[in-house]
Amino acid sequence: MKSKDNASETLAKGLKILDLFGVSDAGYTLNQIAGRVGINKTSVYRYVNTYCELGYLQRDERTRLYKLGVRSLALGHAMLENSEIVRLVKPLVDEAHERHNVHVDVGIVSGDAIYLIYRRESKYTTAFRSFSYASDLYYLATGKAAMAYMEPEELRQLVERLELHPKTDKTITDKQELLEELRRVTELGYSYNNEESVPGLIAIGAPLYSLRTNKVIGGVSFDSATDTHTMKEFERLYSTYLVELAKKISAVVSL
Amino acid sequence: MKSKDNASETLAKGLKILDLFGVSDAGYTLNQIAGRVGINKTSVYRYVNTYCELGYLQRDERTRLYKLGVRSLALGHAMLENSEIVRLVKPLVDEAHERHNVHVDVGIVSGDAIYLIYRRESKYTTAFRSFSYASDLYYLATGKAAMAYMEPEELRQLVERLELHPKTDKTITDKQELLEELRRVTELGYSYNNEESVPGLIAIGAPLYSLRTNKVIGGVSFDSATDTHTMKEFERLYSTYLVELAKKISAVVSL
DNA sequence: AACAGTCGTTCCGGTGAGAGGAACAGTTCG
DNA sequence: CGAACTGTTCCTCTCACCGGAACGACTGTT
Known part of the structure; x- marks a missing residue:
């Protein structure tokens, strides 16, 4: 990893995941996410778990895929309104x-x-x-x-x-x-x-x-x-x- | 910090900052952010820097306050559309x-x-x-x-x-x-x-x-x-x- | 001119949270 | 039954993050 100073690499990597969900409505599997953002599966697992616990992502009950959570939608809506x-x-x-x-x-x-x-x-x-x-x-x-x-x-x-x-x-x-x-x-x-x-x-x-x-x-x-x-x-x-x-x-x- | 397993505390803290910008269109100063989210200034500095480098946040040229960046708006818009x-x-x-x-x-x-x-x-x-x-x-x-x-x-x-x-x-x-x-x-x-x-x-x-x-x-x-x-x-x-x-x-x- | 009060920024040492390979268990597929 | 997935856990190592403190740059006050 190229290390830029004064920045949190962990946060940057985490945001790459959120970014992924901005380009498609389709859900992703854990491995798919890991592949797309280029981070190892275990780390992605932790990040995705964090997102899910906080409500930014959620798992589709039918397909079992990870997709955008209500909180992301509400946050996005709020940001635009504000x-x-x-x-x-x-x-x-x-x-x-x-x-x-x-x-x-x-x-x-x-x-x-x-x-x-x-x-x-x-x-x-x-x-x-x-x-x-x-x-x-x-x-x-x-x-x-x-x-x-x-x-x-x-x-x-x-x-x-x-x-x-x-x-x-x-x-x-x-x-x-x-x-x-x-x-x-x-x-x-x-x-x-x-x-x-x-x-x-x-x-x-x-x-x-x-x-x-x-x-x-x-x-x-x-x-x-x-x-x-x-x-x-x-x-x-x-x-x-x-x-x-x-x-x-x-x-x-x-x- | 209470440590929940399988989750990234760093990412969670970083998201608290993004959250802050969902509730108000007003800009914040670094210390204000640190105060609101309850994280020490140095860490907030790193997080905010990360957000700025990636375009999620930006500094208002006039007021010098941190505010939402174009990327957040576009991401929010995309998430809603998708x-x-x-x-x-x-x-x-x-x-x-x-x-x-x-x-x-x-x-x-x-x-x-x-x-x-x-x-x-x-x-x-x-x-x-x-x-x-x-x-x-x-x-x-x-x-x-x-x-x-x-x-x-x-x-x-x-x-x-x-x-x-x-x-x-x-x-x-x-x-x-x-x-x-x-x-x-x-x-x-x-x-x-x-x-x-x-x-x-x-x-x-x-x-x-x-x-x-x-x-x-x-x-x-x-x-x-x-x-x-x-x-x-x-x-x-x-x-x-x-x-x-x-x-x-x-x-x-x-x- | 000295002051107090901001702002963002840098320095630095200690430590624990995250990295990530590997192996796991549960499932669907053919 | 094995193959190819899924998400999950275990493990050790280390480096990125933590956070208090001090910094210089501004701003306004006296």
């Missing part, structure tokens, strides 16, 4: 969602990842419920919008340590190509996701600013499916609303 | 909320506590946003409804280890009185919360069953304010809808 940023973003996204009947995602950048903190689905996108709560930036509309508006030096360093793994056959895997695309984003004011993360899923994204610090904090996207809209259609119909929404959100979020 | 029970409950509660324009709470019992896993507010109750995600059962409409329909032996044991602390001057603090009230609940089919948790806040609650095991799993409540409805009015207007909603939820939730 979070200032979610409380500010929610009504604006809801309004846009209801008015234009479109799928909306809001992602916030932290470290080298973008985190999905709010989503409103449309009937066209429910088929694509691939729900990873944390993603790399380079294959998402929200992420590319955020990258495009980063400070040049920040972006340079990010791209340098980036590894471009293809999610689909349309994922951009060349750094030069990515940088050129990002330049086009700044000209246009919004980004594309042209089936780069999931086949059949397209999106346009716009950056979210903090007007106080003038720095990018994330992105917002409208999503649709290729059998519903072509990219050109989708762009023509919604891009102005998207940019408008992004500005509204940026205005109320004074991080 | 949770089967939330996904089942949500549409039913939303429908009732929109049709009757009333505040709805859904609580699930785990251990000796009831956890709020979904809420839709009305304009009458927003003033009361006291948001503790886990509560004792005896002063809530959801909790009392759940208690009333527990198996006799289970209830007896629960009441035995109960300590009835008054939350308001109307909170029931006598075990005999509580048991009598619960008996009346079973006759009526729903419970009251007559300003027993927060002054000015009233509610009626109905139990949620698992039809498979025939056991209580929680409760659902409609809430209002004393300056909007008297208890009699509120009961007359909404009790049938509440019981109806509780049955619907119980039907879809086959835990």
Whole structure:
């Protein structure tokens, strides 16, 4: 184990387990958990036991698998309700969602990842419920919008340590190509996701600013499916609303 | 420290900190955290550092206080989205909320506590946003409804280890009185919360069953304010809808 | 300028909680 | 019946955690 100072390795390992339950509703067996997080079974056993005793995890009575406990759900719910940023973003996204009947995602950048903190689905996108709560930036509309508006030096360093793994056959895997695309984003004011993360899923994204610090904090996207809209259609119909929404959100979020 | 076997004390302590951030949107200082959770400052420092490095917590740039990080929000959001029970409950509660324009709470019992896993507010109750995600059962409409329909032996044991602390001057603090009230609940089919948790806040609650095991799993409540409805009015207007909603939820939730 | 009161941070020594390999028992599968 | 799972316990070793104390950096008070 690489030992960073001033941090609890035990806690960090324990959190990796909780993390696992954020990406899937399916239950896990003890060995599966141990395998996924890369910790030996005995330790995982102790951690999982701790979670269960406290109510964060519980065992499904039928399948005997470990799954999320009520306490995690309640805690998650409470965190969202109490979070200032979610409380500010929610009504604006809801309004846009209801008015234009479109799928909306809001992602916030932290470290080298973008985190999905709010989503409103449309009937066209429910088929694509691939729900990873944390993603790399380079294959998402929200992420590319955020990258495009980063400070040049920040972006340079990010791209340098980036590894471009293809999610689909349309994922951009060349750094030069990515940088050129990002330049086009700044000209246009919004980004594309042209089936780069999931086949059949397209999106346009716009950056979210903090007007106080003038720095990018994330992105917002409208999503649709290729059998519903072509990219050109989708762009023509919604891009102005998207940019408008992004500005509204940026205005109320004074991080 | 009392040492329970097969559990990680370090992880348990670390989770107490995360828990703290579920009950309030206010930031905390390191010493405040240490005080609240009852752990010495140095350990808390290590835990908090771990959380920050991983993005679960972050420091507010202005106030320098520790607050929830984006990762926690995204994880919470993901857990709720992925949770089967939330996904089942949500549409039913939303429908009732929109049709009757009333505040709805859904609580699930785990251990000796009831956890709020979904809420839709009305304009009458927003003033009361006291948001503790886990509560004792005896002063809530959801909790009392759940208690009333527990198996006799289970209830007896629960009441035995109960300590009835008054939350308001109307909170029931006598075990005999509580048991009598619960008996009346079973006759009526729903419970009251007559300003027993927060002054000015009233509610009626109905139990949620698992039809498979025939056991209580929680409760659902409609809430209002004393300056909007008297208890009699509120009961007359909404009790049938509440019981109806509780049955619907119980039907879809086959835990 | 000296003060008291915060804040987060570091240092350090003693110890016990956690690590983790191995073997366990209980089950489902074919 | 064995094979492949499951969760669980036992064991020893050691290192990561504990926690009191002292630190420097700020802030506001006198």
